[in-house]
Amino acid sequence: MSVSEQRFGEHVLVRTHGHVAELVLDRPEALNAVSTGMARSITAACAALAGESAVRVTVLTSSNDRAFCVGADLKERNGFSDEELRRQRPLARAAYTGVLELPMPALAAVHGFALGGGFELALSCDVIVADATTVVGLPEVSVGVVPGGGGTQLLPRRVGAARAAELVYTARRVAAKEARELGLVDQLGDDARTEALALAARMAANSPVGLRAAKRALRLGQGLDLRSGLEVEDAAWRSVAFSGDRAEGVAAFNEKRKPVWPGE
Helix, strand or coil: EEEEEEEECCCCEEEEEEEEEEEEEECHHHHCEHHHHHHHHHHHHHHHHHHCCCEEEEEEECCCEEEEEECHHHHHHHCHHHHHHHHHHHHHHHHHHHHCCCCCCCCEEEEEEEEHHHHHHHCCEEEEEECCCCCCEECCCHHHCCCCCCHHHHHHHHHHHHHHHHHHHHCCCCCCCHHHCCCCEEEEEEHHHHHHHHHHHHHCCCCCHHHHHHHHHHHHHHCCHHHHHHHHHHHHHHHHHHCCCHHHHHHHHHHHCCCCCCCC
16 A cells, blocks of 8 residues: 655644545654644644545544643743734634544544643544553643633543543543543554554545545534434435445445445
């Protein structure tokens, strides 16, 4: 399988493995702390991936051996005036929104520290694969702020309101084994990146039209009452029922062969 690479700014790399894209956080000297420039690069990379119909699954990884991402670049922010911080906020928020709104399934491969905004990047994905080195947490209240990359909304959807409140209010860090037990991560393995890419490849073998429609239904239906959620599901079904992928999938099943997805 050929692998292509494209760099977005200095600190983000997109590596494409067939139908799987790997979005690499690549600021190892700062443990992938998200600076203003890096936030812009994450946003640009996500926008480019969203427009790539050939990409069926995206995996967020890190080039650093010690950390997935330690969150916002507090050294940079320490030098901001109030007005500079106010102007920087939309740029930072766009990076997390970019990951959250990727139209294809997204996985996070977490190794080492995933703290604050780093954990929020992982929470913005559909599935989090971690390894034994993983430590996660939302420590923002310990430095006088609140989670601002979606943490107060995404964490309760994973673990429930009371558990999320305890974790946010104490600002405590959670190691891999407990994180798996609490549902903060979904899978624990020996090598998060290898296992996340393998899981992504299994997902990417399926219909790209179906994958994107299923993600829309899962995301849009979350939190709705059952009747409203079923309407969301019905809309997703209608968007794929008359597609080329549906025709190919049914034909391949009946002909006992692997489908060749047209992606439309």
